[in-house]
Amino acid sequence: MRLSQKITLLVVLVALLSGSVVAVADYRLAAGELRQSVEEKLLALLEARRAAIIDYLASIRRDLREQAGNPVVLDAFQELASGWRGLGDAAGPELYDIYVNENPYPPAGRKQLNSPGDGSPYSLAHERFHPLLREFVEQHGYRDLLLVDMQGTAIYSVMKQQDFTTNLSVETDISGGLGLAFRGIIENPSPIAEIFVDFNTYLGMGGRPTGFVAMPLNGKDGERLGVLVFEMPVRRINRVINVAAGMGETGETFIAGQDLLVRTDSRFATQSTILERRVDSGPVKAALDGESGVMISVETDEAGRKSEKLSAYAPLYFLGARWAIIAQVDLREILAPVTRMRDRALVSGLLLAFLVAGLGYAVVRFTVVTPLSGIAHAVQRLTRGETGQPVPSTDRGDEIGDIARALVLYQESLEEHERLAAKRGEITQAEAVRHSLAEAIEALSDGFIMLDPKDRVVLVNSKYREIFHQSAHLLTPGAEFGAFLRHHAEIGEIVEALGRVEEFLEYRMNEMQPGEVVESRLASGPWLKITDFRMEDGGVASVCSDITDLKRRELALVDSEERYRLLVDTLPDGVLLHDSKQILFLNPIGRKILGIGEDEQVEKYHYRDFVHDEQKPMAEARIAAIIRRGEDNPLAERRIHTKDGRDLYIEIAAVPLRRGRERLALGVFRDLTETKQAQAQIERQREALHQSEKLSALGSLLAGVAHELNNPLSIVVAQAVLMEETNRDEKIIKRAKNIRSAADRCARIVKTFLSMARQQTPEPGSVDVNVLIDNALELMGYTLRTAGIEIIEKRGEELPLVWGDADQLHQIVANLLVNAQQAMMETPEPRRLTITTAFDAGADMVTLTLDDSGPGVPLEIRPRIFDPFFTTKPTGVGTGIGLSICHGVVESHGGSIIVTDSPDGGARFVIKLPPAGATVAMAVDEATLTAEARGRRILVVDDEPEVAESLAEMLGLDGHIVDLAGSGITALERIADTDYDLILTDMRMPKMDGPTLYREIEKNHPHLCSRVAVITGDTLEAAASEFLKETGLRWIEKPFVPADLSKVVNKMLGQYPIKRNRSGSV
Secondary structure: OOHHHHHHHHHHHHHHHHHHHHHHHHHHHHHHHHHHHHHHHHHHHHHHHHHHHHHHHHHHHHHHHHHHOOHHHHHHHHHHHHHHHHHHHHHHHHHHHHHHHOOOOOHHHHHHOOOOOOOOHHHHHHHHHHHHHHHHHHHHOOOEEEEEEOOOEEEEEOOOOOOOOOEOOOOOOOOHHHHHHHHHHHHOOOOOOOEEEEEEEEHHHOOEEEEEEEEEEEOOOOOEEEEEEEEEOOHHHHHHHOOOOOOOOOOEEEEEOOOOEEOOOOOOOOOOOOOOOEOOOHHHHHHHOOOOEEEEEEEEOOOOOEEEEEEEEEEEEEOOEEEEEEEEEEHHHHHHHHHHHHHHHHHHHHHHHHHHHHHHHHHHHHHHHHHHHHHHHHHHHHHOOOOOOOOOOOOOOOHHHHHHHHHHHHHHHHHHHHHHHHHHHHHHHHHHHHHHHHHHHHOOOOEEEEEOOOOEEEEEOHHHHHHOHHHHHHOOOOOEHHHHHHHHHHOOOEHHHOOOHHHHHHHHHHHOOOOOEEEEEEOOOOEEEEEEEEOOOOOEEEEEEEOHHHHHHHHHHHHHHHHHHHHHHOOOOEEEEEOOOOEEEEOHHHHHHHOOOOOOOOOOOOHHHHEOHHHHHHHHHHHHHHHHHOOOEEEEEEEEEOOOOOEEEEEEEEEEEEEOOEEEEEEEEEEOHHHHHHHHHHHHHHHHHHHHHHHHHHHHHHHHHHHHHHHHHHHHHHHHHHHHHHOOOHHHHHHHHHHHHHHHHHHHHHHHHHHHHHOOOOOOEEEOHHHHHHHHHHHHHHHHHHOOEEEEEEOOOOOOOEEEOHHHHHHHHHHHHHHHHHHHOOOOOOEEEEEEEEEEOOOOEEEEEEEEOOOOOOHHHHHHOOOOOOOOOOOOOOOOOHHHHHHHHHHHOOOEEEEEEOOOOOEEEEEEEOEOHHHHHHOOOHHHHOOOOOOOEEEEEOOOHHHHHHHHHHHHHOOOEEEEEOOHHHHHHHHHHOOOOEEEEEOOOOOOOHHHHHHHHHHHOHHHHHHEEEEEOOOOOHHHHHHHHHHOOEEEEOOOOHHHHHHHHHHHHOOOOOOOOOOOOO
């Protein structure tokens, strides 16, 4: 065989062997890398779907908590429950017929029925709340929403399916998972308990797979009212799980429960597989055990075919339920590209063998024959004197290469002569370049010096000599650079070398690194920047620049920054600097406001970290607007949450700022919390002052009313009494009684107003609450009946008496009846007013409850409902003092009054009063303490004759001898002549009023001071009130009734024995 054929055969064999090895290695490597890539992709897809499911389940919990605390849902439950109870035992069947059997809509559309029109309280509540609850269910994709009372009855359902009205307290075919959810809440005492019942077949929804979440409904006082239940569909989970993107032809994702049954449909199944398909595989069991990862498992399909699956698995938890989420793909689909690559490699190997055989011949020709031909041609050129031509194949390591290199040596010997001739011209040119370089260095504005490897001066320009002019004589070519430096340091010209010359020289000559920049200051003032550069021959080139001006500006900048820092750090406001990602700077007061420690890094915080969750998007948008668009943020109040847990109000303004090309936001803020608190305190004090001024105005008004009404009322009362007691005609007596009753009522009303205005504790007595109600209904009965109001009375039996003032308590009941009548006029008939009395033995209180069917009292105004002058009635309808009077009177009696919601949907007022009990036993028996005094001499002093004569006539009925005086002066004259047993004087009289008369008696007749009593209709007047408080005198308020007059007179006359006056009469 020829040499070319042997080489060709060898090349073919080597190519086939190496190709086979490479193909096998590539196949295994590609298979491994492809599997790893699929594993990573499966894990990513699994995690994406798992995160979406977790977000969906979290939204369910969020919806459940929000609706369980939603006032609308709580109001809906209470009103529906009240309507349910109102229907009695037949509520369940009756409502099921109305809303399910007789529903005009098809089963799937029963939710569209808002009201059947039966007018029941339940249907009215259903009509009010059902559209809101239905809208919530539709918007959030729940299958149903149910309200269950504490007895287990599903009193409300949005969808009105078979589970509506079902009792869930016991297990039935209908209750199923819904019953488990209810009982789970009942068994859990926590007020925020959450229960999830896993998906299962639910007959209440036609046998479809359904899951349930439930949470208790709690009242305002924390009492448990009922249970809120959501029915969860699986369609939203299916939409997430059955996304085919990225899963290939055989890949799928599914969720399995602890019973190994799937909770989602298969993307390949034509029918639903939920709770039908059982997956008993390794990945499912591992995920249910809390593990996650990737594994290959052998699985059998429904037809009995086994296949290898590559599965990514992870656990999924929700309210105690444990699921497995699996993403898997057929292993054959994964390895299909590698298998195809292997087949192609076999075909390619055969083609490569034929190709290499053809190339072998070409390689021999071009690697052996052609190089030898080239060398031959090179020899021919040398023989002709053609030097400088390349010789081929000199880089070869074989014999051909040896021949070529020998030829090159011969060629180089010929060329040497030519190079020697050219070198002399190059030396001349180098000298010219050196001279030009020296001129360029001399022209530099910076100092320049060049040293040889032994640190001797080679070249130095004039600028360098000028800078170091004190030692310039040592900078000659060949001089030691170290000697120059020592001299300059020893003469004290180098500041950093003062007192440490040797240390400075050691650093400068031996330790300073090439390329290192050193700043040095000369004693004469200049600042220098010195930079050394190491040259290839080991020498050093040093550049010395004068940076004095730059240094001055730098020092001025440092000083300016220090002043700025001092200013910012001592500001009373917080200052922050913010870029698009984080806070860059925060002054000390800002750290204090935001609760960040002095040593804590502020860069880890963003402004949004200190605002409440609902304001975070707005905060981010505000920062972006300042930084990106350069918008100012004007001064505004914001509410923040600090790092140490405080809620503060701050005032903040921010402006855009540029630092080079960087855009920033500069904010200034201050803590407004104390200011807010001070403003609130001022507002409360202003409100208190306002209320005080209104009460003062009320007092002045009532004082004027009392003064104008009391005198005529006193005459009417007195004359009515006299007519009643001095006539025997029954008709006249009856008319007198009617006049007296009406006048007495007017008198009591005036006294009630006066008592409220002066906040005086009433005189107590035993009062029957049921009698109070009878009297009030007698007074208000006609008004209530003409308003179409039905009165329902629920009287307590053997009710204890209460201890209080009957007139004032009567006024309370009358005021509440008037308020109820006016409130119910705003609602259509039927109108009901329920009056209930009872005795609460546990609290030892007698309770009076009034429930109306009016619009009720909104929660937001209940705290102010008892404030004086506060009213929601139109102008001219209410004054705003009725409930204030009620509140003041009840509290003065040691009781309480509250307003809540009535079961009829209106307002409920509850009054609690202490029973008489021991208080009555301790009451003083007037009959025993008050002497029955008759035939005493009494002086009546009043400037109005009619009032004085009426008093005289009333006292005369008790057998007293009465003298009249029309003024204080006349009274003094009579007192001088007669020793009176009792003196009754009016408070306000012309010339000499009651207080002046008393002072005269006190000075001239001190023994009579204890026998003086005051008649007044104006105890609200400041001077009168102060006089009575100072002297301790008894007083009788106009208009007076005989009983009041006799009580005071008998008590005073019973304090001392009968005495005869100077005239000898009794």
